[in-house]
Amino acid sequence: MPHNYYSxxxxxxxxxxxxxxxxxxxxxxxxxxxxxxxxxxKTGHIAxxxxxxxxxxxxxxxxxxxGERGILSYxxxxxxxxxxxxxxxxxxxxxxxxxxxxxxxxxxxxxxLNDFAMIHEDMIRFFDSYPPKSPPMAILSSMVNSLCxxxxxxxxxxxxxxxxxxxxxxxxxxTIAAFSYKKSMGHPVVYxxxxxxxxxxxxxMMFDSPVKPxxxxxxxxxxxxxxxxxxxxxEQNCSTSTVRMVGSARVNLYASVSAGISALWGPLHGGxxxxxxxxxxxxxQHGGDFRKYVERAKDPNDPFRLAGFGHRVYKTHxxxxxxxxxxxxxxxxxxxxxxxxxDIAKELEEVALxxxxxxxxxxxxxxxxxxxxxxxxxxxxxxxxxxxxxxxRLPGWIAHWKEMWDDPGWRISRPRQIYVGPLSRPFIxxxxx
Ligand code: SDX
Numbered sequence: 001m002p003h004n005y006y007s008x009x010x011x012x013x014x015x016x017x018x019x020x021x022x023x024x025x026x027x028x029x030x031x032x033x034x035x036x037x038x039x040x041x042k043t044g045h046i047a048x049x050x051x052x053x054x055x056x057x058x059x060x061x062x063x064x065x066x067g068e069r070g071i072l073s074y075x076x077x078x079x080x081x082x083x084x085x086x087x088x089x090x091x092x093x094x095x096x097x098x099x100x101x102x103x104x105x106x107x108x109x110x111x112x113l114n115d116f117a118m119i120h121e122d123m124i125r126f127f128d129s130y131p132p133k134s135p136p137m138a139i140l141s142s143m144v145n146s147l148c149x150x151x152x153x154x155x156x157x158x159x160x161x162x163x164x165x166x167x168x169x170x171x172x173x174x175t176i177a178a179f180s181y182k183k184s185m186g187h188p189v190v191y192x193x194x195x196x197x198x199x200x201x202x203x204x205m206m207f208d209s210p211v212k213p214x215x216x217x218x219x220x221x222x223x224x225x226x227x228x229x230x231x232x233x234x235e236q237n238c239s240t241s242t243v244r245m246v247g248s249a250r251v252n253l254y255a256s257v258s259a260g261i262s263a264l265w266g267p268l269h270g271g272x273x274x275x276x277x278x279x280x281x282x283x284x285q286h287g288g289d290f291r292k293y294v295e296r297a298k299d300p301n302d303p304f305r306l307a308g309f310g311h312r313v314y315k316t317h318x319x320x321x322x323x324x325x326x327x328x329x330x331x332x333x334x335x336x337x338x339x340x341x342x343d344i345a346k347e348l349e350e351v352a353l354x355x356x357x358x359x360x361x362x363x364x365x366x367x368x369x370x371x372x373x374x375x376x377x378x379x380x381x382x383x384x385x386x387x388x389x390x391x392x393r394l395p396g397w398i399a400h401w402k403e404m405w406d407d408p409g410w411r412i413s414r415p416r417q418i419y420v421g422p423l424s425r426p427f428i429x430x431x432x433x
Pocket of ligand 1: 233234236237268269270298305306307308311312313361363366
């Protein structure tokens with residue numbers, strides 16, 4: 001667990017003429033925070049920060065994110081290096097163990113992923129009970145929570161089994177995602193294969209069929225590895241904070257991740273990749289005129305926001321978006337897949353980045369703006385895009401849940417509030433209301 005690095009500096013707050021000192025802590029990358037853990041005891045006041053834009057919830061040694069400079073690293077390794085040189089399984093190991101795996105460690109981790117790839121046959125029957133148009137994220141969240149019923153031993157002594165639990169979850173969520181797609185198509189599920197890598201297995205489970213064997217394209221496998229790596233973790237985003245919040249009550253990993261999946265579903269969060277594609281498809285169907293969407297996004301009276309644009313932390317280009325944008329060109333060239341939506345997305349980005357409204361507010365394309373173009377080229381349906389985000393984010397959720405459980409200073413997360421409701425008033429009996 002990282003140590004609080006007290007800088008020796010103090011922040012002073014003056015209230016009713018009295019000065020209070022609060023210590024300042026500084027992280028390994030120089031980020032500074034005012035430690036307000038004694039604020040209420042000393043001053044009787046709490047800090048107020050709806051949306052937590054100015055609040056650090058924890059120390060963490062997993063991911064570093066610099067929103068001003070557009071920097072993102074996992075365990076100290078720059079995201080561009082990882083996306084270029086690793087497989088998703090390597091990065092999942094890095095996020096969960098803190099170090100890049102040796103050849104032997106990677107081989108052992110891959111073996112575990114293969115051993116855990118099946119889901120209980122009774123779970124497969126769950127799919128038959130979901131209505132045909134069930135949202136894939138609703139299925140994923142409930143199926144992941146159901147894993148607690150099939151693997152109760154994983155909830156009794158979690159940290160003793162954490163490696164098994166992580167591998168089981170990372171492997172089974174991939175199988176559940178592919179099975180839910182097959183079921184939604186009315187097709188027979190395709191079982192995982194021991195001889196295939198993580199991403200190749202997923203693609204095979206998604207697209208192989210008894211009448212037309214799926215031909216694994218290694219460029220597509222490489223593109224999927226890159227996409228999942230880029231979604232691996234992103235410090236205290238909404239869904240990761242949800243996993244920590246739920247897990248802080250000593251809830252098991254599967255139920256905590258199930259809650260994270262629900263948070264990711266939101267169109268302001270992981271659901272944005274699906275919203276981007278629906279927006280681009282809409283623009284395409286209406287002759288490609290995207291300027292109307294830009295104007296709507298700028299209209300303070302219109303709730304519409306440009307999907308895939310803006311970010312709570314990045315106030316410059318999201319480094320992931322730049323890598324994915326480049327990968328779009330590479331994958332579409334490899335697959336000889338010309339997608340008019342990519343051209344629309346590029347034009348939209350170019351116009352928005354020159355528009356004062358977006359420039360003034362530091363609104364740039366985020367991770368969701370281009371990712372759907374690649375998923376679509378691979379053949380993944382738009383309805384599954386946020387599920388793909390969850391597949392990528394899973395190692396990050398697990399790493400944060402484990403980091404919290406390992407923290408000797410761990411407490412249940414329970415924010416306070418400022419009450420602005422009615423003052424005390426006498427009870428009114430029913431016949432006088
Ligand atoms: C992800 O947190 C993470 O790390 C998330 C993520 C991860 O990896 O986990 O990076 C993944 O969730 C990326 C974000 C995906 N969501 C979207 O693309 C949805 C569209 N984006 C917005 O809804 C918005 O930008 C958020 C939700 C991403 C951020 O919201 P904030 O930080 O609360 O920003 P804000 O609402 O305070 O906006 C500031 C201003 C406002 O205008 P004013 O009131 O100052 O006039 O910018 C405007 C907003 O109206 N604005 C937008 C906009 N995003 C912000 N205007 C038009 N279109 C947009 N997309």
